[in-house]
Amino acid sequence: MDLNIPSTxxxxxIDWLNEAFLVSGNNYGPVVSLVSERIAVxxxxxxxxxxxHIEYGDGVAGPATAIAKIPTTDGSLKPLGVMLGVxxxxxxxxxxxxxxxxxxxxDIYFNGRNTEDEKYALLMEDVGRYRSGDHLQGATxxxxxxxxxxxxxxxxxxxxxxxxxxxxxxxxxxxPINMGLQNLYEQSWPSVMDQYGHLYPEWLPSKLEEFIxxxxxxxxxWAERSRTLTHNDFRLDNLxxxxxxxxxxxxxxxxxxxxxxxxxxxxxxxxxGCNLDIELRRSSEIALLQDYFDVMQANESGYSTxxxxxxxxxxxxxxxxxxxxxxxxxxxxxxxxxxxxxxxxLQRSIATVVDRDSVQYIGSIDQ
Numbered sequence: 001m002d003l004n005i006p007s008t009x010x011x012x013x014i015d016w017l018n019e020a021f022l023v024s025g026n027n028y029g030p031v032v033s034l035v036s037e038r039i040a041v042x043x044x045x046x047x048x049x050x051x052x053h054i055e056y057g058d059g060v061a062g063p064a065t066a067i068a069k070i071p072t073t074d075g076s077l078k079p080l081g082v083m084l085g086v087x088x089x090x091x092x093x094x095x096x097x098x099x100x101x102x103x104x105x106x107d108i109y110f111n112g113r114n115t116e117d118e119k120y121a122l123l124m125e126d127v128g129r130y131r132s133g134d135h136l137q138g139a140t141x142x143x144x145x146x147x148x149x150x151x152x153x154x155x156x157x158x159x160x161x162x163x164x165x166x167x168x169x170x171x172x173x174x175x176p177i178n179m180g181l182q183n184l185y186e187q188s189w190p191s192v193m194d195q196y197g198h199l200y201p202e203w204l205p206s207k208l209e210e211f212i213x214x215x216x217x218x219x220x221x222w223a224e225r226s227r228t229l230t231h232n233d234f235r236l237d238n239l240x241x242x243x244x245x246x247x248x249x250x251x252x253x254x255x256x257x258x259x260x261x262x263x264x265x266x267x268x269x270x271x272x273g274c275n276l277d278i279e280l281r282r283s284s285e286i287a288l289l290q291d292y293f294d295v296m297q298a299n300e301s302g303y304s305t306x307x308x309x310x311x312x313x314x315x316x317x318x319x320x321x322x323x324x325x326x327x328x329x330x331x332x333x334x335x336x337x338x339x340x341x342x343x344x345x346l347q348r349s350i351a352t353v354v355d356r357d358s359v360q361y362i363g364s365i366d367q
Contacts, residue, residue, distance in 0.1 A: 005112035005119040009036060009050045012068045012123070017054065020110040020123055021062060029059020036068070046072050046081040046257070051126060065126040066109060071118075078118070084177060085169070086257035087120040088113065092169050093256040094122070097229065101157050103150055104242065104252040127252050131243060133236030136341045138277040138348075141284055146248040147239060147271060148288050151231075152295035152302075154253075155264040158229035159301030164261065172261045174223035182215040185326050192325035199346050207359045211318050217365045218319065225263040225312075228301075232258035234267035236275050264302070268292060269316035273352040274324060274345040281348070282355060289313065314356045321349040 003023050006012055017031045033055035040049045050068045071087050072078050081087055091113040098105055110123035133139065139147065158164045171177070189212060193205060231238075233255055241249040260266070272285050293309055296302025303309040328342040353359065 003110070003112070005114055005117075006068070006070060006121045007119060008073055009038065009048055009068055009070060012036060012050065012052060017052070017123075024109055026062060026109060027060060028062030029056040031055070031062075032057045039067075046077060046084075046086055048072055051128070052123075063109075063126065065128070067106070067122075067124050067126050069122040069124065071120055082118050085171070087118075088115060089169060089259055090255075090257045091120055091122070092167075093259050094124075096167065097259070098256075101154055101229075103153050104250055105256075106252075106254060127240055127254065130240035130252050131249075133239040133241065133275075135236040135275060136337060136344055138280070138344075139236055139275050141280060142248060143236075143241060144271075144276060144280075144284065144288055145291060146241065146251050147234075147275075148268070148292045149248065149295060150239075150251040150253065151234065151264065151267050151271070152292050152299075154231065155228045155267070156296050156299035156301040159296070159299075160227050161229075164229055170229065170259060170261050172223045172226040173266075174220045175260070178219055179216055181219070181323075182212065185212050185215060185322050188326045188329050191329040195329055196325065196343075196346055199343070200350055201354065204350065204354070204359070207362060208318075208322060211359075211362045212322060214362070214365050215319065215322070218315070221365060222263060222265070222316075226261040227263055228261070230260050230262040230264060230266045231256065232260050232262075232266050234271050263312060264296075265312050265316040269313050270320045270324075272313070273317050273320055274348045276348070278348055278351045281352065285356075286310070314358050315361045317349070317352050317356055317358045318361065321346075321353050324349050 003019050004011070004016070006016065014031050014034050017034065021028045031054055035053040037051045037053065038049070039051050048070050052066045052068055054062065054064060054066065056062060071081055091111055094108045094111050098108070106127050107125040108122060110121070112119065112121040133143065164170065189209070197205065231253065238253065238255045240252040240254070242252060243249045268289070272281060272288065276284070289310060290306065293302060293306050303312065324345050328346060333339045333342070
């Protein structure tokens with residue numbers, strides 16, 4: 001049975017849900033009542049989400065709530081999402097990767113994809129019952145330990161995987177889109193300084209101005225070590241915690257629109273650099289990296305030495321500081337929390353680059 005792929009959130013109707021559950025093999029009793037509630041408005045500018053409140057008639061009761069996710073219906077923004085491949089990537093992740101990686105993520109009830117017509121839709125488990133991470137507040141040490149363990153589970157599963165290498169929809173670090181980042185950062189840098197320059201130590205901007213023209217070279221160099229699957233938006237707003245597990249909470253990971261291939265630093269560096277309070281990161285970063293390294297080594301994967309891992313993370317901190325500056329001046333700031341978050345992210349990332357003396361690696365790409 002061919003099932004229409006919803007184009008708007010209003011297309012998730014009672015009749016559609018009954019067909020979707022039937023096609024997916026979930027023999028739930030007929031849906032008799034449906035209330036749709038828009039969520040995350042203004043938070044994901046390339047997509048739209050709704051929480052569906054569902055009631056059933058006679059038969060097996062299905063989920064009381066589910067999440068509907070579609071591309072943005074903004075005609076000026078959807079082409080950007082299509083060009084970046086974010087909708088296709090998330091759909092293919094849930095189809096080809098999710099069943100093979102031992103982390104918690106939403107179950108999928110329907111995964112619709114028509115690349116020719118640029119139509120994509122997901123109906124998935126509502127994980128809102130779990131405790132959400134708070135990027136602005138920052139992770140606790142317990143949360144950070146759990147997140148690093150989860151990252152290691154992902155990275156070790158796909159390290160040097162021939163199966164991953166054959167997935168041509170998973171872009172490496174030197175993909176054409178990524179190779180355009182240097183020009184983007186060069187154009188936005190004056191705005192970063194105009195709006196946020198007061199956050200930087202007086203000596204740091206000139207160093208970053210030396211680094212930005214090297215970014216394409218760094219990405220090509222890192223692409224040679226693109227050895228595993230990376231989430232690439234591995235921050236607390238995309239992580240939830242199941243506190244019923246011991247000794248660490250179990251991490252539920254959401255939003256797989258940016259998955260790619262890398263060496264793992266694209267998840268570890270931004271998490272440590274901007275998701276932890278500055279003082280907690282200073283006191284715990286090396287120990288957290290050691291935890292990650294130990295899990296990778298136990299699974300016969302990852303960098304061969306701990307020093308090599310630390311060097312890579314310290315270098316990646318430079319890239320992420322420049323990236324967050326660009327994001328701060330180009331992304332929407334729909335509310336005060338968003339503005340406060342961008343300031344916190346920049347302050348944390350600046351402190352990380354300074355504390356780790358990451359600027360020492362500027363210019364070394366040609367050596």
